[in-house]
Every structure is written in structure tokens, then in C-alpha cells.
Amino acid sequence: MSIDQLIVFLVLALSLVLFVHGKIRYDLTALLALLAVVVSGVLPTDLAFEGFSHPAVVTVAAVLIISRALSNAGIVDIIARQLSPIAHHPIMLTGALCIVVAVLSAFMNNVGALALIMPVAIQLGRKKNISPSLLLMPLAFCSLLGGLTTLIGTPPNIIIATYRAQVDPSPFAMFDFTPVGVSLSLIGLVFIIFLARFFLPDRKGQTGVQDLFKIDSYLTEVVVPEGSKVIGKSIRDLEYLTETDIVIVGLVRGSTRLSVPSSFEILNPGDILVVEADSEDLDVLIKEAGLNLVGSKELCPESGNEEDKDKSSFDKDACRQVLKADNMQLMEAVIQLESPIIGKTVLNLNLRWKYGINLLAVARQGARMTQRLKSIRFRAGDILLLQGQPDSMPDSLKEMGCFPLAQRPLGLSPRKDTVLAISIFILAVALTTLGYLPVHIALVGAALFMLLRGTISLNDAYKSVDWPIIVLLGAMIPVGTAMEMTGGAQFIADQILAVSGNLSPLATMGLLMIATMALSNLINNAAAAVLMAPIAINIATLINASFDPFLMTVAVGASLPFLTPIGHQSNTLVLGPGGYRFGDYWKLGLPLSIILGISAVLLISIIWPL
Structure with a gap:
């Protein structure tokens, strides 16, 4: 092992520790890792910030803006209005909600799709006397499954597509992920809809x-x-x-x-x-x-x-x-993973002066906290009971990095921009599918048109971009480049092949799947894809096999973080509202991961032959 490889592995190991510990937010950890490989001389300085101009980063930002624009156009309101009449039974309600969030996640940001449907799920659950603990984790997992089905469904797919372009004249297209993704989504949906309730806690008394x-x-x-x-x-x-x-x-x-x-x-x-x-x-x-x-x-x-x-x-x-009265509102809100108030107290924040709201209570893991409000340090997944002005509450929650859990008001008819917004999005997808425009160009064009049309304001567009994810990707892509340039990716590939011994390429794909899934449960799935993609390419090269099945393995494995609440933002978002504990995730997530992991390897080997 060379000195440069040792430096890269040391940087990655320390980064992994910081990612898991969470004391330093993951985007700052990624920047520290980038700075370390540049200052050490492993990565040339002229490549330090090339990640921020990477097509994957641009595409992710465009998808986030389009997701908000589609929401503003009232599309989700139309869908959500249709759910209540059919939700007469827990299985029917779970099925309807999971299918909707999976379909939305195929074309929207996973967290955005979940955030739009979750208030509807909570409200319908209250009406039907169904505990949120039986609904919200299935919704979070289905938002991840839906993302598997298209190029823009989840950042790992976008990342893997760009890595494929490095070893093949063309990247993966919009629906190249669909055969495997849809198959896995159907398997996962059937398991979650009919069997999830046997693995989930039914915690009553948390419904309002x-x-x-x-x-x-x-x-x-x-x-x-x-x-x-x-x-x-x-x-x-x-x-x-x-x-x-x-x-x-x-x-x-x-x-x-x-x-x-x-x-x-x-x-x-x-x-x-x-x-x-x-x-x-x-x-x-x-x-x-x-x-x-x-x-x-x-x-x-x-x-x-x-x-x-x-x-x-x-x-x-x-x-x-x-x-x-109308001059006041009580609102439940959940603290998101990137919230700036995490780790702070009411005294630090001065909520009334800065945001014009009162904090009345805090709940954690489904129970109201009894310690003094002034001494509580906020955590991701905490539920806050807030009081404030209805006209200023939405902006205050955005600034605080909190998501409202109250039912969203549903419109009575489609808004005037709904058809236009859908048409522009479909046109962008068609242009990239038919090969007329690269995906990042087509989607940026669609986002720009929606901005000019007024479907989304410029202010909302900037707020809709998940900047910590953008920084994470922009910083980790050059770190992945450093691992490739130093031969670190090939070294890890050699070790995986050494472990697999004389096993078949299919078994090697299985090991790669396990490694990727394990990593994605500990760190952001986009970072897992960035780190594992070069390793997949090197494994394929060493065994003289096609790159495609190994890259697809990484894409799927990075999108199945079902074992922990920190594996994905969707998992964290439902932690507080569902009243879940850390151990609740693996009870449902482990059997689901095993079933989908095995199914994925078999499906990929059939659809993308070795």
C-alpha cells in the first residue's frame, strides 16, 4: 500500500467516524475530507472543486427545485384528496399511501415526496384511529423504493449514471433503472403493505x-x-x-x-x-x-x-x-436532519424574538419530554409544539429546518399551473430519454421555465435546494477521484475478490451489495454511492466482466438503508412523529433488506448480464 493510498484510507476512515457520530454535520465532514486530500498533496489543487460543477450535483439541485414547483402546482393536493374515501382499513390505507409516495418518489426527491404525504397519513390515521407508528416507517421505506425506478428518483442513481459515462460512451438513461427498480419496488410494497404491521410497534396515544x-x-x-x-x-x-x-x-x-x-x-x-x-x-x-x-x-x-x-x-x-382565532396557530413540527437548531436550546435560539413563535412542548420518541424546556437540546426527529402567527409560521419553520405535521389544506380544484408544470416536466424527461439533451441540461431548463412562469418563486427555489447534500456531493466526488487516482479503489476491489476467492461473479456482486448496503446505513447514501462506484468499476475490470451489473448493484445497495434512522433523511423524518426507537428500524428493515438484497442481485444479473 502506497503512502497516498494510506492517506486516502485514513481520511475516509476518519470521515466515516464523523459521519456516524454526527457531531459535525456531514457536509462539513465532507469539506474537511476534501481539504485533507488536497493539503496532503494526494489530489491536485486544480481538481479540488470540480465536484461542484459535476453533472450529478447540478441534476440533484434541479430535481429539488422541480419537486417544489410540482408541489406548488397542486399535484399532491389532487392525489391526496382521493385517498380518504378508500382508506377504510389499515391495509388499504397503508397500501394507498405507500403506492402514492413510491410513485411520487420516482420523479421527485425522496424526502420531498415523503414530506408531502406524511401530514396526509397522520391526519387520515387520526380519523381511522390508526397509530402513526404503523404508517410512517412504511411510508419512509416506500419513498426509498420509489426512488430506485428512474434516473432522477434518487441521488445515487444520478451519481452512478455519471460514473458509467467514464467507462462507456453514454451514461445510464432515464429509464435504464426502471426494470430492476420497479421489480424491487413491487416486491417491497407487497412485503410492507401486508407484513410490515407484524414487525412494527403499535404505540397508541400518539395521534394528536x-x-x-x-x-x-x-x-x-x-x-x-x-x-x-x-x-x-x-x-x-x-x-x-x-x-x-x-x-x-x-x-x-x-x-x-x-x-x-x-x-x-x-x-x-x-x-x-x-x-x-x-x-x-x-x-x-x-x-x-x-x-x-x-x-x-x-x-x-x-x-x-x-x-x-x-x-x-x-x-x-x-x-x-x-x-x-385566526391571529394564532398551534402547530406540530418535526426537526429535520439538517436543521440549524439541532444541538441548541431555547435560550440559544431566542425563538420568540427571532422567529415570533413560542415553544410550548417537546416530544421525543413518542413521549412528551418532562425536563425543563429551557434545558432541552434539540435532536433530529424531535416533535415541537409551537404557537405563532399563521402567516409567518411557514417561513419560520423553514428557517428552523422543521417540517409541519398538521394537515395541509387541500385545494378544491387543480391550480392553473398544474397542467403546465406537468407538461414541462414530461417534456424534460422526454428530451433526455430520447437522447436530445443530457439530463442535467433538460432538468435545469425545466426548472428555469417554472421559475420564469411563476410556478415557483426564486426565493422558494433557493430554499428548496438541500444545500448540505449539494456540498456533500461537491466535496465527496473529488475525494472519490483521489481514491481512484491513488489506486485505493483497486486495492479495495482486490480485497473483495480475495475474500470471494473462487466464488462466482454473482457471489461477488452479493458481497458488493452487502458492503454498499452496510455503508449506506451509516452515512449518507449519496456519499456511499460516490465511494463504492470506483470500487465496482475496478471489480468488473479485474474479473473481465461488464461494468453495468456492478454499477447497478451499487445504485440499488446505496438506496436500501433500512436498518437505522440515520441511514437516510426519510428515516429520520418519521422518527419522532412515529414514536420510534432506534431498534424499531432493523426489526422491519432487516427482513426487508435481506429480501430486497437477494432479489436485487438476481434481477440485476438477469436484466444486466455479466
């Missing part, structure tokens, strides 16, 4: 805001009396007056009703505050701040005896307006 957070039990009304020590001080001062864990949800001042009042709002005598706090914290707050309790522990009760009503002069109608 009231069930998960029981927020009514924590909301109380207090009044600021004459002589209170907080008169003339701000709401922020009140919240930090004691060591209690309270949140000021609303304020009523005469005829003025404020939802999510500013942290700098000055308190006056007679102000009525709607406070979220448990009984112990509330008692401390009242004593320390000199407040009076004017409501009951039940928030804005709809009914009650006259004696209870006489105990309080509080205007219950005003309370309802503060908490339920």
Missing part, C-alpha cells in the same frame, strides 16, 4: 396534539394586579424572574388580544396572561411575581357550573380568541 402533549392541562390564566413587582417590566423579565419553566402564550389587555406577545412587551396593571406551566412552577411564579390566579387549570372551558364561573372575572371568550 391533545393526546401527545395534553397542552390543556398546562395552560392557566393569571392577572397582573396593582402592586405587582413585574409592573413596568417586560415579558422576558417575567419569564426569567424565577427558575421556573414557563411560557407566556398570550396577553389580553382590555379589548386588545395578543398572541405570541413580544418578549419586550411591558406589563401593565390588569393585564391578563395565558401561561403555560405545571402546578409547581405556576405556584412559584405567582408568589415571586405577585400575580393572581384568575382561571382554572382547564384552559377556556366550554362548560362548567356557575360557581366555577363566579370564581373568576376572566373573559373566557377573550381567552379563546387569543388561543384559537
